[in-house]
Amino acid sequence: MxxxxxxxxxxxxxxxxxxxxxxxxxxxxxxxxxxxxxxxxxxxxxxxxxxxxxxxxxxxxxxxxxxxxxxxxxxxxxxxxxxxxxxxxxxxxxxxxxxxxxxxxxxxxxxxxxxxxxxxxxxxxxxxxxxxxxxxxxxxxxxxxxxxxxxxxxxxxxxxxxxxxxxxxxxxxxxxxxxxxxxxxxxxxxxxxxxxxxxxxxxxxxxxxxxxxxxxxxxxxxxxxxxxxFPALVPLILDDSSFIRALSGITLPTTLRVLSGTGKQLVSFTNSTLCTHFGLSGPGPLDISRSYFDAKAADPAATLVINWLPKLTTEQLDNDLVNARRLPPLKFFDRPSHHLPERLARALCASANIDPLSPCDNLPRNQRRALALAVTSAPLPVTGSRGFTYAExxxxxxxxxxxxxxxxxxxxxxxxxxxxxxxxxxxxxxxxxxxxxxxxxxxxxxxxxxxxxxxxxx
Ligand SMILES: Cc1cc2nc3c(=O)[nH]c(=O)nc-3n(C[C@H](O)[C@H](O)[C@H](O)COP(=O)(O)OP(=O)(O)OC[C@H]3O[C@@H](n4cnc5c(N)ncnc54)[C@H](O)[C@@H]3O)c2cc1C
Missing domain, CATH: 3.50.50.60 (FAD/NAD(P)-binding domain)
Known part of the structure; x- marks a missing residue:
């Protein structure tokens, strides 16, 4: 009844x-x-x-x-x-x-x-x-x-x-x-x-x-x-092969940018980023997730790019590396002005095929440039989001x-x-x-x- x-x-x-x-x-x-x-x-x-x-x-x-x-x-x-x-x-x-x-x-x-x-x-x-x-x-x-x-x-x-x-x-x-x-x-x-x-x-x-x-x-x-x-304010899953997944626990401020397939910047946020066993979380990745997945749905060639040293452009970092002379990258990234956690600095050097202990002035121009790009403008291999279960x-x-x-x-x-x-x-x-x-x-x-x-x- x-x-x-x-x-x-x-x-x-x-x-x-x-x-x-x-x-x-x-x-x-x-x-x-x-x-x-x-x-x-x-x-x-x-x-x-x-x-x-x-x-x-x-x-x-x-x-x-x-x-x-x-x-x-x-x-x-x-x-x-x-x-x-x-x-x-x-x-x-x-x-x-x-x-x-x-x-x-x-x-x-x-x-x-x-x-x-x-x-x-x-x-x-x-x-x-x-x-x-x-x-x-x-x-x-x-x-x-x-x-x-x-x-x-x-x-x-x-x-x-x-x-x-x-x-x-x-x-x-x-x-x-x-x-x-x-x-x-x-x-x-x-x-x-x-x-x-x-x-x-x-x-x-x-x-x-x-x-x-x-x-x-x-x-x-x-x-x-x-x-x-679709889920927004959601953690990002990176490809299994991404070195970032091995850096679980590292937190630092980064700038994340969504670029269209033609390279035009669509959105940019600077905020704290947390590396995890699956990819990226924390306020920065969460904030950008919506814009990234939205852009990707409209333009499959859209990318998400990270700058691990938000105060520097690729050109500035390249220039600073030139001026680092005999300092090896690992020491260079230990300075307060260019500070990166050691595990991250080593992983970035590896991703650019660079010996972290070799003096900067030994680096050929193209390798130095590759390192500057890896630190300031590397595309992230995002394979998806953690879905509604983890979305805010x-x-x-x-x-x-x-x-x-x-x-x-x-x-x-x-x-x-x-x-x-x-x-x-x-x-x-x-x-x-x-x-x-x-x-x-x-x-x-x-x-x-x-x-x-x-x-x-x-
Ligand atoms: C982990 C997490 C952290 C967050 N932190 C923040 C924060 O710090 N600041 C901030 O601004 N926002 C935050 N948010 C977002 C914020 O919580 C939501 O945007 C907000 O709660 C939405 O309010 P709402 O009432 O519209 O929906 P909800 O809070 O989702 O409430 C909907 C309610 O409807 C009920 N309901 C649904 N279907 C039915 C049904 N068929 N019959 C009866 N009841 C039903 C549900 O049980 C629920 O209680 C967070 C979200 C999450 C998931």
Missing amino acids: TQTQHADIVVVGAGAAGLFASIWAGRTAESSAAPPSHPSIIALDGAKKLGAKILVAGGGRCNVTHHHVDETAYFGSSRNTVRRVLGRFTVQQTVDFFADAGVTLKREETGKLFPTTDDANTVLNALLHQARAANVHIRHPWRVGRIARDESPNAQHPFIIARAVEQPTSQTADDASLSNDSANAQPTEIIRARRLILCTGGMALPKTGSDGLGYTFARTLGHSTTPRI VTAGGIPLAEVDPSTMQSRLCPGLYLAGEILDVDGRIGGFNFQWAWASGFIAGSSAATSLSTSPHP
Whole structure:
């Protein structure tokens, strides 16, 4: 027997965007003089433990935002729309929100903002507390299996949200349209909602519950998704033969550049790089991964090039090697101005077929040049990424053109709102993805609540 319940607003997904949308839906409804004064707001999440991504973020410290956020730190759909959304809920508003919730944020040298406790639990607990204070009913684990829309003109609660359960159960005829899913996704519980806010995230770190089913819900409700949905902020796998794989543990700042097949520089980032047993990780490789795989999809001849001494060009290093005279490369790369970890210096010399202990002035011009190129401009043999399992964010999703940025309401399905990573927006490393979740969640939640009083029927 199917149980059906009714709610004013249902938020599917109680991650960063969903919690924020719920909180602001509740707060907006409470401060509104118009009925309903106490709307029922339910946030559903399939996870047993809420906020998994908030807890793992920033190495368990949760990089909540960045001191300077603007649209240039984002990829995906129109930057102009991203700017409009970010402008509605600024970094200062994020700082104030968390301060009011008892979480003081501190700014680090990199511009990233973390809680002063250095503990992501502080952030998650504050969000959960604020949601309860805003009369949001959070239900979990409550995984949504299917969503449909009742198109009859008088439907007060047009969104039909069905719970996915392990065991097949019987349904009523009314709900039969929701039941033809796989045997392990049979609904036993239905919630009908006047407004629906989809915050199911993307596909990064799928074990947290964000596995892409939200895209199916959105498509069922009339939306499209971008032709490519792929992992971003993701570690890079290098070919087995790459010497870098033997340098596991070495971390240093590098510049990574994406070049088109014709050699034109498309993107360049300088940041910390970590050599690992599979290839490269750390903020630099993660940041460039999206641009590289995007370029590669459009132009198979695109390359990723590394400079292990970001302050030097190939010409400058070549010149410095000339002036190094009797100094052998190994000693040369031990100087503070040209410092490379010894293991790396030896591997770079080997890759250029150079004896690391032979004085620099013994090097023929072409060998010296080969060494300068190996250090400052070597193409990386990238064979792939570590995939969604290790990605921090999803590139692609529902195009922003299908959403009104002033409300985050769907342009295709009245009464449906979208926020967070489900949309075709992904940010760089540094707190930008959470700021997107806060800003879009704020707009979606407050607009959905406002719409209840201004237009009872979506
Ligand atoms: C390891 C890691 C570290 C990160 N660190 C940072 C950082 O420090 N700073 C930063 O800005 N960003 C960081 N990010 C990115 C950031 O966490 C995400 O961009 C952000 O959490 C997206 O929020 P969201 O609410 O849109 O989606 P999610 O956080 O993915 O939340 C979606 C929620 O929907 C639920 N859900 C999905 N499908 C269903 C369903 N069918 N039924 C019910 N519930 C469902 C999921 O269980 C999940 O709780 C990190 C990501 C990862 C993976």
